[in-house]
Amino acid sequence: MMEENNHILQELQELTPGLTWPSKGMPFQVPNGYFEALPDRLQAVIDTVLPIGELGSGQPFSVPDNYFQQLSNRILDQTQSTPAADNGRLFPLYYKKIVSYAAAATIGGVLVAAAFLFTDSRPSRMPLQPNVTVSAQESSITSHTIVAPENDLYREITKKMHAVSDEEINSYLEETASTETIEWIPEEMN
Amino acid sequence: MHPSDSILLQWFHSPETREKGYTAIIAKYQQPLYWHIRRLVIAHADTDDVLQNVLLKAWKGLDNFREESHLYTWLYRIATNESISFLAKEKRRGMVNMDGELANSSAINQLQAEPHFNEKQIEWKLQLAIQQLPEKQRIVFNLRYFDEMNYHDMSEVLQTSEGALKASYHHAVKKLAEMIKNF
Numbered sequence: 001m002m003e004e005n006n007h008i009l010q011e012l013q014e015l016t017p018g019l020t021w022p023s024k025g026m027p028f029q030v031p032n033g034y035f036e037a038l039p040d041r042l043q044a045v046i047d048t049v050l051p052i053g054e055l056g057s058g059q060p061f062s063v064p065d066n067y068f069q070q071l072s073n074r075i076l077d078q079t080q081s082t083p084a085a086d087n088g089r090l091f092p093l094y095y096k097k098i099v100s101y102a103a104a105a106t107i108g109g110v111l112v113a114a115a116f117l118f119t120d121s122r123p124s125r126m127p128l129q130p131n132v133t134v135s136a137q138e139s140s141i142t143s144h145t146i147v148a149p150e151n152d153l154y155r156e157i158t159k160k161m162h163a164v165s166d167e168e169i170n171s172y173l174e175e176t177a178s179t180e181t182i183e184w185i186p187e188e189m190n
Numbered sequence: 191m192h193p194s195d196s197i198l199l200q201w202f203h204s205p206e207t208r209e210k211g212y213t214a215i216i217a218k219y220q221q222p223l224y225w226h227i228r229r230l231v232i233a234h235a236d237t238d239d240v241l242q243n244v245l246l247k248a249w250k251g252l253d254n255f256r257e258e259s260h261l262y263t264w265l266y267r268i269a270t271n272e273s274i275s276f277l278a279k280e281k282r283r284g285m286v287n288m289d290g291e292l293a294n295s296s297a298i299n300q301l302q303a304e305p306h307f308n309e310k311q312i313e314w315k316l317q318l319a320i321q322q323l324p325e326k327q328r329i330v331f332n333l334r335y336f337d338e339m340n341y342h343d344m345s346e347v348l349q350t351s352e353g354a355l356k357a358s359y360h361h362a363v364k365k366l367a368e369m370i371k372n373f
Contacts, residue, residue, distance in 0.1 A: 004339075027308075028234070029304070034238075046249055
C-alpha cells in the first residue's frame with residue numbers, strides 16, 4: 001500500500017508539477033461508536049430478515065441429500081439396464097437412402113403433374129384455335145375483309161367507283177379539302 | 191491485525207464459523223467501504239443505508255464467491271454499483287422535485303450542509319471540486335487518490351481497461367489542479 005502511495009504521489013507530480021495537493025484526511029464526521037456497532041446491527045438485520053441457513057445460499061428450494069452426487073450414476077445405471085430391443089426396430093442404412101429417393105421421386109412427379117395442369121389450364125379459359133397453317137389463316141382473314149377482291153361489297157364499290165370520273169373526284173376534293181384542317185405538312189410537301 | 195481474506199472466506203464457508211467469518215469480514219472492510227461510499231453519496235444517513243445494502247448483498251453472494259477476484263475488489267464493486275444506483279435514484283427524484291436543476295448541485299448542497307463544513311478548509315474545497323467532475327472520473331479519482339488502489343484492482347472493481355482508467359484519472363487530476371490553483 002505504501003509503495004502504491006509513492007506511485008500515486010509520483011504520478012501527481014508528473015501530471016501537476018509544483019502543485020501541493022491537499023491531505024487525504026476526510027473532513028467528514030461519523031457518529032461516535034458507529035463502526036463498533038455496525039457488525040452487531042447488520043447481524044441483527046440478517047438474523048431477522050435473512051435467517052442463517054435459509055437464505056444464505058440465495059436458493060429457497062431444498063434438494064435431497066447427495067442428489068447431485070448420485071445423479072450421474074443413476075442416469076448411467078438406467079442407460080445400461082435398458083435393453084437394446086426397447087430402443088425400437090433397427091433399419092439398415094441403405095433403407096434410409098431408398099426412402100429418400102422414393103420421396104424425391106414422388107415430389108418430382110407431383111411437380112411435373114402440376115406443370116402439366118397449369119399449362120393446360122390457360123387454353124381452357126381461351127378457346128383453342130384449330131391447328132391451321134399460315135396460308136390458311138391468311139385466306140381466312142382476306143375472306144372476311146371488306147376490301148377482298150372476291151368480296152361482294154368490294155365488287156359493288158369498284159363498280160360505283162368506275163362510274164365516277166376523275167374530274168368529279170378532283171373537284172370534290174378541291175371543294176372539301178382545307179389546309180386549316182391539316183395540322184402538320186411534311187417539309188418536302190411545302 | 192485482520193486475518194487474511196482466504197482465512198475469512200474459509201470461516202464463512204464453514205457452517206460452524208460462518209457468523210464469525212462474516213463479522214470479521216465486516217470488521218476488516220467496513221471503514222474503507224464506508225468512506226468510499228461516503229465520498230460519493232456525501233450524507234452519513236445515505237452512506238449508512240448504502241453500506242448496509244452492500245454488506246447484506248455480500249452476505250447473500252459470498253456463498254457463490256469463487257475467489258477469482260480479490261475479496262476487497264469484489265466488495266468495492268458492490269459498493270460502487272450500489273452507490274451509483276443510489277445516486278441515479280436521487281438524481282431522478284431530484285429532477286422531478288427541482289425542476290431540472292443541475293444534478294451535482296444537490297451533492298454540493300449536501301456538502302455545505304455538513305455539520306463541520308468550512309469553506310476555507312482545503313480538504314472541503316477539494317471535496318467541492320471533486321463534485322464538479324463527471325461521475326466516472328469522480329469514482330476513479332477517489333479510488334486512486336484516497337483508497338490508493340492500483341489500476342489493476344480498479345479495473346476489477348469498475349470492469350474497465352487499465353488504459354481507460356488511467357486516462358480518466360489523468361483528466362480528473364488536470365481538472366482538479368486547475369480548481370486547486372484558484373483556491
